[in-house]
Amino acid sequence: MYVRMPLDRIGAAIGPNGEIKKEIERRTSTKLTFDSETGCVKIEAGEDPLGALKAENVLKAIARGFSSQRAFRLLDDDQLLEILDITDFAGNSERAISRLKGRVIGEQGKARETIEHLTDTYISIYGKTVAAIGSAEQLAVAREAIEMLLSGREHSTVFKFLEKKRREGKRISQQL
Template identity: 45%
Template sequence: MVHIKVPKDRVGAIIGPKGRVKNLIEQKSASKLEIDSESGSVEITPGNDPVAGMRASETIRAIGRGFNPEKATQLLDDDMLMLDVIDLSDITKTQKELKRIKGRIIGKNGKTREITESLINVHISVYGKTVSVIGKPEQIQAIRTAIDMLVGGANHGTVYSYLEKKRQDLIQEEIESQPPDFEP
């Protein structure tokens, strides 16, 4: 059994309209969810597949960190996807500094986040004191570096250039990892 505490304002997203999101998570993971709306506590009882139970807890954590359920439930469908949560309070000392860093990561009207997501093909959520990413390990590593660059004050153009280069590297790695076509 796993217990996860989520912000109370995210409980409704975990349950979903008429319980659809909760039911979907339970169905795809063969787990049972007990949700306490008052405290924000979610209890996950895994079924016969412990890995599916872990995927359910990652999905709950993702929704709790601000992802919409449609994006978060992708964690249940692809074993290569993972959730990475970066706690910004570890690198900021004041509310003002936290707000500034979140603004740099999101960008004007969400432009920086949008460009970052599309270049590396990940989902990003900036919620509370955290930045969360859903992606494959190599994608998450690239995003962590980009966020470190932004936190360190790097120009957005420099970060975009880095991400474009990483995108090309990831595409090349994907091509090289494919088995060669066998022709008789």
């Protein structure tokens, strides 16, 4: 199994003295081989083939700009990685992509932080993508909020939507 990473993210996946690489290998029972010239990472499965899939997800998350600590959340069985392509909303116009990235980030990172807080997800904006880590339910709400922003909806409208979804989620969990 192989994963291609941006060259500027290889160091984040290896870590100082190879610590992150060793931690991924230890926690997933895999062997990772990095090619720092091409950005290609070879994943060799150990006893558990599911470990290779988890290692792949962790590496993809790091490649999309997440810190290793946030990416390690993907080692939990209920956590998923979702990647949205900004070019689906902006085409290939660098100016439009930059503007939409700014909308998702918000002034001083406030929009991204608010979405993370209200959905209990982690969000990273990197290159031409917006990536999120969370449970399936959390990702559904976060994805909808991000798509609303990318489609041009007002931040206040998106935040009201997130507050409503959070209240609904609390009400459902109290009934259980």
